[in-house]
Amino acid sequence: MTNNKAIIAIPMGDAAGIGPEIILKSLLNKGIYDICKPLVVGDLGILQKAKSIIGAELNLHEVNSPTEGKYEFGTVDVINLNNIDLQHFAYGQVSAQCGQGAFEYIKKSxxxxxxGEVQALATTPINKESLKAAGVPFIGHTEILESLSGSDDPLTMFQVNGMRVFFLTRHLSLKDACDAITKDRVHDYLIRCDRALQRLGVEKRHIAVAGLNPHSGEHGLFGWEEVKEIEPGIKAAVKDGIDAVGPVPADSVFFQALNGKYDAVLSLYHDQGHIATKTVDFYRTISITNGLPFLRTSVDHGTAFDIAGKNIADSISMEECIKIAADYAPKFTAETNIENKIIL
Structure with a gap:
């Protein structure tokens, strides 16, 4: 069984944040090694500091490639990029060297x-200000991964307790998000959601679209978006063979999905889906980026500079992130229409 386990690359994130700490705490869980082969990509000096802070009895094993890993509980295999000058390092501080380092861990992963040397990425927090200080021309993980992999418009999915939620719009004002909810966009995203689920090995793909207005508008009584844009978009997707229904009132659709009625929900705007998932379990809400040539899961919290280096950070989200990557990795299929090269 050991040889069949997926190798999960874990880029260390911003060294000044909680990433190194939650990685090591996660790898104190033997269950992680029972389901996958975790491989940390980071800075060995920073990981040694984190090991000392949390008081962990772990052997940090430096390797040059995934094939050299031991992947044994009690041993943390590390590809050491050795890119943090510890004499100029401080926890909880915006730093160009930490921003550059975080980018380099992602790039290597x-x-x-x-x-094809690792089967998935499970990413840790990075800091936008540190990236900017380093002159890295991206604002976050998704944009970095999109560029490095030559992908186009990756699709975000949240998962918590088996409930999957996609997002029609993300970082837009509520007013702009409402304007972006069009028939064509709903149609397109339902096709993309179905394809993303298929790539993750989900055989049943019954997708519900959340309503925008109270009671999904009550046929125009509380707004016309459902009638003019959302319903026609759903019907167009169904005509193309997508198993989609809705719009289902947003005050019930997530509860129904959590209880198995739907295999996924298409949320119409950022907070609609974020609130629904994080209220269920904030720490176990994991982000999955679809539309890349490889599987990527991520914790859905930040670098937490205020508690970095203090042995306070909880590793539950990181553990769940690795577990979900390990679960989906054997089922994941790469899309053939994405050119398999890195844009450096």
Whole structure:
């Protein structure tokens, strides 16, 4: 069974944040090693500091490639990029070297994934200000991964307790998000959601679209978006063979999905889906980026500079992130229409 386990690359994230700490705490869970082969891509000096802070009895094993890993409980295999100067390092501080380092851990992990040497990425928090200080021309993980992999418009999915939620719009004002809810967009996203689920190995793909207005508008009584845009978009997707229904009132659709009525929900705007998932379990809400040539899961919290280096951070989200990557990795299929090269 050991040889069948997926190798999960774990880029260390911003060294000044809680990433190194939650990685090591996660790898104190033997159950992680029972289901996958975790491989940390980071800075060995920072990981040694984190090991000392949490008081962990772990052997940090430096390797040059995934094939050299031991993947044994009690041993943390590390590809050491050695890019943090500890004399100029401080926890909880915006830092160009930490921003550059975080980018380099992601880049190396992507290279391994694109070469087929690892089967998935489970990413830790990075800091936008540190990226900017380093001159890294991206604002976050998704944009970095999109560029490095040559992908186009990756699709975000949240998962918590088996409930899957996609997002029609993300970082837009509520007013702009409402304007972006069009028939064509709903139609397109339902096709993309179905394809994403298929790539993750989900055989049943019954997708509900959340309503926008109270009671999904009550046939125009509380707004016309459902009648003019959302319902026609759903009907167009159904005509194309997608198993989609809705719009289902947003005050009930997520509860129904959590209880198995739907295999996924298409949320219409950022907070609609974020509130629904994080209220169920904030720490176990995991982000999955679809539309890449490889599988990527991520914790859905930040670098937590205020508690970094203090042995306070909880590793539950990181553990769940690795577990979900391990679960989906054997089922995941890469799309053939994405050119398999890294844009450096």
């Amino acid at each position: 992507v290279e391994l994934a694109m070469a």
